[in-house]
Amino acid sequence: MQQFLLDVTTSINDFLWSNVLIIMLVVLGLFFTYKGRFLQIRMLRDMISAIREGKTGSADGISPFQAFCISMAARVGTGNITGIAIAIALGGPGSVFWMWLIAIIGSASSFVESTLAQIYKVKDKDGFRGGPAYYMEKGLNKRWMGALFAVLITLSFGLVFNAVQSNTITIAFENSFGTDRLILGVIMTIMFAAIIFGGVKRIAKMSEYIVIVLAVLYIGMALFIVLMNITKMPEIISLIVKNAFGFDQIAGGSLGAALMHGVKRGLFSNEAGMGSAPNAAATATTSHPVKQGLIQAFGVLTDTLIICTSTAFIILLSGAYQQSGLSGIELSQAALDFHIGSWASAVLAVMVFLFAFSTLIGNYYYGETNIEFLKTNKAWLMLYRIFVLGMVLFGAVAKVQLVWDLADLFMGLMVIVNLIAIFLLSKVAFAALHDYRQQKKAGKDPVFYKDSIAGLENIEAWEASPSVSKEEKAG
Template identity: 60%
Template sequence: MGQLFNTIVTELNNYLWSYILIGLLIGLGVYFSFRTKFVQFRLLGEMFRLLTDKATVSADGKKGISSFQSFCIGAATRIGTGNLAGVAIAIGLGGPGAVFWMWIVALVGGATSFIESTLAQIYKVKDKNGFRGGPAYYIEKALNARWLGIIFAIFITISFGLIFNSVQSNTISVAFESAFGTSRLVMGLIITGVSALVIFGGINRIAKVSQVVVPVMAVFYLLIGLFIIVTNFQAIPGVFSLIISSAFGFNEALGGSVGAAISYGVKRGLFSNEAGMGSAPNAAATATVSHPAKQGLIQTLGVFVDTLFVCSATAFIILLSNEYQTGTFEGINLLQASLVSHVGPWASVFIAISIFLFAFSSIIGSYYYGETNIEFIKKDNTVLFLYRIAALGMVLFGSLASVQIVWDLADLSMALMAITNLIAIAFLGKIAFKTLDDYVSQLKVGKNPVFHVSNVDGLQNVECWGEEEKIDNKKAV
């Protein structure tokens, strides 16, 4: 029975990824890039400036989640096992060329991320903690298709709240078993217990934890990667050559087939940076900003930081060693072995600790994505409590399961939610285009852009950008 289940999951993944998702991701990414005049590149400086943008204050005097905090919540789920174990798996199965296709997904996906996150801000709703939103909300409000919003909400709850969290805990337990010989059950119980403490604390605690943990862990990991690149500087041109030649099948003996490179590069790229998947908009919607495009730009920056910096650091650590050619290691163990070959035995311990921080922050953010979508379907404290228990149960399950099955399930659930979201934003992109034009026009005259529902013709079912918000948002810095 287990073998039959694995076969079904594998066949579904092959079909969805080979015939539907790769075309949608890259095709829409290119389309959005041209329609926004390559917003992901021309407003790069503005993205960095917005990291210092403070949260606006609501009419009742409450300070909301800032752009930087929202960036960190999004980064908490982006920067996780996909950046470490995911890249290692992509190289192991798709060859070095998979890295090139991860870069492509990020570069064109930056525009897609801008579209979905801007839409999430426009159609966000108020709740007891501030704001919430995401694809389920803009599908219901802008497309008048609540039924499709519910389908997306179910997909993302299963994907992030349950299956993706099992991927994170799986990687942690495997890494600690390799580095310290720690029982995977013991590690699973520890991860589950710590996760419960944060999960029952609410979104404000999630924002505070993410704001501290994510920047520290990302910078520290990048410094190690930079050290290895600098100390192997003469080999860098050869690595670039290997990546590009393998990406197009020029050097298939080293890189596997070009089809495998594209498939695993796109899969792991999407899992890592989430551009177009429909997950990051849930974080984007929580921010209290003066204009929706601000969060579109912030989340686009998140895509670049995730893939072009963190994933690339992992790729160079692996490709500057010879471990990936031996076929001895897979997943996080391949990264551990590669780093050990560069800097010595302590590296295995460093990766185990790093993956704990990366993956734990992802568990926190992924849980929230499920919570906000459960509340979209129905606000029920009993259902929410059961979801929290199920999420923690999947964390424990993942720590004990095999590597292959948790990643295959993650690919399937990710494909289903991404397809739903991509179809929706294909129809709604024009709203984000107009919102971007409004933002840029205000920038050009020296204003701190402020949005109002009347700024874009024809907007309907918009809850949070009326007269009251127009006044309050003038307090933005």
């Protein structure tokens, strides 16, 4: 049965990723980059400022920084370590170049989707919630489309992607310590259950701590390895570029393999345009939607250009990718063994556990907020939690390839639905960007109102401007 599922998902994925998705991601990413006047480069200072001013929360929700950490918790996981290793093993060093490219243009897509999530967010008992399902319903007046997306993201992130994280943890521990995968899976499931029954604010707090510590540790380790091999770096950069355009094929065997695996694994890691991060972006209490859009765009750049690149350099500098039979977490562990010593794979196993566990938290929340979109009945939420815990246990013992192929399939379907929606609604996001820029130009701290954009409808979480409110009272 597993082989049949593997064959079917492989065939569908080959079509989606070789044709439809690469074209959609690149074309729309370039379109959003043009419409935003290269905001991912020109507005870097605004991105950093938005993160700094967003560290304090409010009684109505979580802070912009915590929302950023929830999305980074989902981004920064096994995709940064295992996914990049798989891309290099299957697509060669050139896949790293395409991973960089999709991150740079994809950050514009992330800006659009996260800004829309803020504009169309709704209030709930914890503060705010929102995401693609909500802007599809309220912005496009297509609840069916929102429901379709809600089902896809719940299956993808809550179930399949969490199985991927669990799978990577147990394999890493089995390789390093000989740990029984089922026993570790049971322990993880119990720990995870304790967190997900604590609510979004506990999820936000856990994400904030785990992501910051892990990212600093991992980047520091990669920086140490790069500095120790600094004379080899021009050669590595040249290898990546040559392999990306088919001038010097190693391991992957073709330009198409480098392109497809670079885009696929890059997207799995940074989630630009996928429709996942907007679910976290919507929870933030902020004065203007564009601020959170900029924060999420910065998250894409940070995830890929810094964290994923750290993994790529560790692997390429070791030469371990040229060994047959090594892929995924085993390849990353072999590369660290080469640089630091045999103890390094054990350190990576622990780090992967924490990385992946933080991702479990973010993934779970994405499913939860979309379950609430579909049904507010608590019984459905309880059923979802039980299935999530079941998938964490399943992933702990499942075959690697099937788990990753299922993740690619659901991810691809999600991306198609979300990209169509944000293209149709992009004029709203860029109108908000224009409003933000005008206020900044006037020396103001940008504040958004539901009437800041002419013709905007179905806005629940934003108040009318003071002048309009006075007119309404007078009338």
